[in-house]
Amino acid sequence: MRVGIIFGGPSREREISFAGGRTVYDNLDKALFEAVPVFVDSLGNFILLDWHFIYKGTIRDFYPPVDVLPESEHGLQVYLESLGELSIEEQDKIIAKAGKRLQPNEFRNHFDFAFLALHGPYGEDGSIQGLLEWYHIPYSGSGILPSAIGIDKVAQKEMLKQHGFPTPDYRIINYSQWSEKQNRPQIFEKLVADLGLPLVLKAPHQGSSIGVSIIKELDFAAFEAGVERSFFTKTIYKAQWLAMGEEKQLMSIKQLVDIREGIGMPVQLENGTIVYHPEELFNHINKTFTSSATDSITLTNIEHEQQVLVEAFIRGKEFSCIVVQDEQGQPIALPPTEIVKGSEVFDYRSKYLPGLSRKITPINLPTEQIQSIRQATSRLFTAFGFNVYARLDGFITDSGEIFLNDPNTTSGMLPSSFFFHQAAEIGLNPSQFLTYIIRTSVAERLESGKDTVKLTKLLAELDKSIKEEQAHRHDKIRVGVIMGGYSSERHISVESGRNIYEKLSSSVKYEPVPVFLTGSNEEHRLYTIPINIMLKDNADDIKEKVLYFENGGEPHPVLAQIAEEAETITRKYTGSTLQEPQRISYSQLKNLVDAVFIALHGRPGEDGALQAELEKLYIPYNGSGIRSSQITINKYETNEILGKHGVPVAKHRMAWKEDWQKDKEAFFQSLEADFPYPFIAKPADDGCSSAVKKIKNRSELEAFTTLIFREMEELDTECARTLSLGFKEEFPNKQGFLVETLISRNGAKHFLEITGGLLTTHAPDGSVNYEVFEASEALAEGEVLSLEEKFLAGEGQNITPARYAADPERRQKISDQVKEDLKRVAQILNIEGYARIDAFVRVLENDEVETIIIEVNSLPGMTPATCIFHQTAINGYKPYDFIDRILTYGVERTKMKATV
Incomplete structure (x- = not known):
């Protein structure tokens, strides 16, 4: 069945829609469906998207294309609507660079079914549903009327009252x-x-x-x-603006025009003028405040709200519950999830970045109260006429009163979303849950009495394919996906592991087995984990559940009941029921799987220790071998080896805790003598931007040293404030840290930070061939690339390929030189499988290139938003193809070793 995934759109949630569309594209079962990406731009154009662009980090990384963007003196990023009033011809030229314009009457030529991953106005409000019905295309989720209700919070309040549901005043x-x-x-x-x-x-x-x-x-x-x-309006006051200084003014503009946190663009001024581009807005504000007596400017987004809903605050536990429909059309409420937040509002970052909030499933309440929430949400699902699935949010007070609000006819579809998190509690992995959504949606559209012959045939063909696939499940290669760990990178490791699991689970070749690793350097503890535990919120939640079952814990009675209610769904789509986690040894792992994908970052995983255990048993694995891993985990040793081979690296040295303890003043003076401020301080053996800081003065150096050499687990709040640590930012505890000079332009005509990926294959003579990808240019909002910018969908910007020069021929020539430099680094360090190398590039006046290496990651992050997938796409590899090649290399390497 050809499934058109419709994603993007004009709404403020377009980045989450874009990332969700990518999740659906990657997770659709390849034995059942052909995924067709249909991107909707912010003007509402439908585009049959070139699949390469799906793997960009954000929409702005590829659309509108860089070559149609107006000059922006301050490098401000924009969406299509900031290009002003565009003619159809101008829009067509832009669209042609990303794919092919699709008119709605052409939909049926390209797909049989529409999977809606759109959010907000135009996507959840019945608009797209009505358009698809007009053109006889079956689609996912609720129909026109419930969608219209699901988007309007004011109408919902009235309906909740009419149906007797308590709702905040x-x-x-x-x-x-x-x-x-x-x-x-x-x-x-x-x-x-x-x-x-x-x-x-x-x-x-x-x-x-x-x-x-x-x-x-x-x-x-x-x-x-x-x-x-x-309302999406903003008043800027002259005195505050002028007191900021240019750097803070620019940060303020970036926040102001952000479609999620700010008011977005275009904006209307008080005199009715519309301003489209943030650069134009920045100049207008400065000009107005410096050349007139005006003391404030009010800006209003051209699609501002006409009303604001003001609610009484409810004190209680906040929850979210996905309700699905069984094959008889009856609602089944999945286990409600409690949202434990770090701030009052479960905001955009808390929702979509792992580790910032906690999702506890089921909500931590007595069984009767959990069942009351399930009954209330099921009743609401029916009362509002929702179909297929919905996400219903609410609060339960200490007295047990349930307040429901914000019923949603769709849900975010990132791997960390409630959508997949709760479906896992009945044993469905994301690929299986998407199959369920499609099959149930086709059956629901059939209920409408339209296109009955066509839809009956479509449903019968899908049911037959699902049965056939179940019959061949045991013919696949079993891959243990090892995730977690015990370092500050454990949450990102889980995200990487889940992504690998999901890519493999939708393939026709592999059957992934999730394996969670915890313990310590002295003892690795391995556990096979079921899908519902793998999709817990983060590594700490997974560990807690694993230990609960290891200590004799029983499944929660509500989960057991839901599993029973949903048994027909679970058996149809998985062929089995949920198992409990099991502690296993490396020898047992060998009997369970044919190969291993190590999705760990830092220690253990990148340090050779795990590889040594796997090699003893001839278990194939991904990535570099033992010795290469031992070197690349240590940034100091990597720098030393590369420096000896003549590769440019930053001036560097280790700073040791014992020296600091002996004489703190001498310790600081010695560093200051070698490294003028500002310089970089970072752990020598952690990745993922963990505790990488630009140190600008003595107080920051003292704060960094105090934190990294601390004896306690807790962070000193004053030091954390000095270093501007983010909410819940982890800071490792070490015996030493690495100090490096801050790499600067140094007179180069062009200077940029890049990250370049590579892949290896075996040549016929057994030697290693290196395929180095086009590097990405990494743009950091702050002083160094943050965790969010590297791994959170919709955050940060990676331009791929990197913009070394405006002229395409010169750009390619410089790129080829950089690729040669990265290849040489990989050869010196004996990198195998795949890797990511971070560097700064200086392009000198005569186009001479200097590539200064920052670090080498032998097991780079494999989260959905990571830029290595943008790079592999240019070479024709979808993420699954890339992962398949990594695994194939590991299997071949083990065979070669076994025959020696």
Whole structure:
């Protein structure tokens, strides 16, 4: 069946839609479906997307294409709507660079079924559903009416009341009422009198917690800012703006035009003028404030909300529950998940970056209360006429009262989303759950009485294919995917492992087996884990569950009941039921699998220790061998070896705890004598940007040293503040750290940070061939690339291929030189399988190239958003193809060793 995945779109959630569309594209079962990517741009054009672009980190990395972007003095990123009013011809030229324009009447020539991964207005509100019905294309999820209800928070409130569901008391602020500025203090007073504090402010047609604020105190300024945020308007005050300085002004503009955290573009000025580009806006603000007496500027997004929903705050546990439909059309509420947040609002970052919030499934409550939540959500699913699946959110108070709000007809589809997290509790992996969604949606469209002959045939063919696939499950190569670990990189390791698992589970060749590793350097503890534990929120949650079962814990009674209710679904799509985690030895691992994919980062995994255990038993694995791994895990040793071979590296040295303990002042003076500020300090044997800091002065050096050499697990709050550590940012504890000079332009005409991937294959004579990919140019918002920029969908920007020069021929010539330099590094270090090498590139006046190596990752991150997939796509490898080649190399290497 050809499945058109419709993703992107005009809404503020387009980046989550884009990342979700990629998840669906990669996870559709290749034995059953042909995935057809249909990208919707922010003007609503449908584009049959060239598949290479799916693996870009964000929409702005490829659309609009770099060569149609206007000059931006400050490098401000934009979406298509910032290019101004474009004619159809201009739009067509842009579209042609990304794929082929699709008119809705052409849909049926390209796909038989539409999988909707769109969010927000135009995607969840019945618009796209109506369009598809008009053109006789069956689609996923709810129909037109429930979708229209599911997007409108105000209409939902009325319906919840009508159907007898408790819902927080609320009021509405109309835009016209708010525009009369003199009314605002009275509006605030009245709301506080009616609803009390805290107040919850919401943009009524947005998802992903966009435009949401909580006003906890009698603070009119905070209230005014929160309401403006929900309306997507912003007032900038002259005194504050001029006091910032250019760097902070630019950061402020970036936040302002962000479609998730700010108001987005284009904006309308008070005189009615529309400003499209952030650079134009930046210049306008500066010009207005320096050349006129105006003391403030109010900006309003051209698609601002007309109302703000204000709700009374509910004190209680927050939950989210996915409700699905069985084959008889009856709702089954999956186990509700409790959201434990680090801040008051479960915001965009908390939702989509692993480790920032916790999802506890099922919610930590007595069984009767969990069942009450399930009954309430099932009843709401039926009352609102939802179909196939929905995500229903709410609160339960200490007295047991359940408040439901924000019913959603779709859900985020990132690997960490509730959507997959809860489906795993009935034993469905993401690939199987997507098959369930498609099959149930086709059956639901059949209920509408339209296209009955065509849909009956489509359903029968799909059922036959599902049965045939179950019969051949045991013919596949079994791959143990090892994830987790015990370093500060364990959460990213789990994300990488899940991504590898998911790519393999949708293939016709491999059957992945999730394996969780914990313990210590002295003792690796391996566990096979079922899908529901693998999809827990992060590595710490997985470890907690594994130890619970190891110590004799029983499955939660609610989970056992849901598994029973959903048994017909589970057996149809998996052929089996959920198992408990099992502790295994390396010898038992050998009997379970044909090969291993190590998805660990840092120690253990990249240090050769795990490889040594696998080699004893001739278990094939991915990546470099023992000695190469031992070298590349240590950035100091890597620098030393490369330096001896004449490869440019930063000036470097180790700083040791024992020297610091002996004489702190001498320790600091010695570093300052060798390394003028600013310089880089980082752990020598951790990756993923963990604790990599630009040290600008003595107080930052002291704070960094105190934290990394601390005796306690807790971080000193004053030191954390000095280093501007992010929320829940981990900071490892070490005996030494690496100090490097800050690599700078040094007179080069072009200077950029890059990250380059490579893949190896065996030549007929047994030697190793290196395929080095086009490197990505990494753009950091702050002083160094952050965890979010590397691994969170929609964050950061990686331009692939890197922009070494404007002229294509010169760019390629420079790129070829950089690739040669990276290849030489790989050969010196005896890298095998695949790797990622980070470097700075200086392009000198005569186009001479200097590639300065920062670090070498022998097991690079393999999360869905990582830029290595952008690079492999240029060479024609989809992520699955790349993973397949990595595994094939490992299997061949083991065979060659076994025959020696």
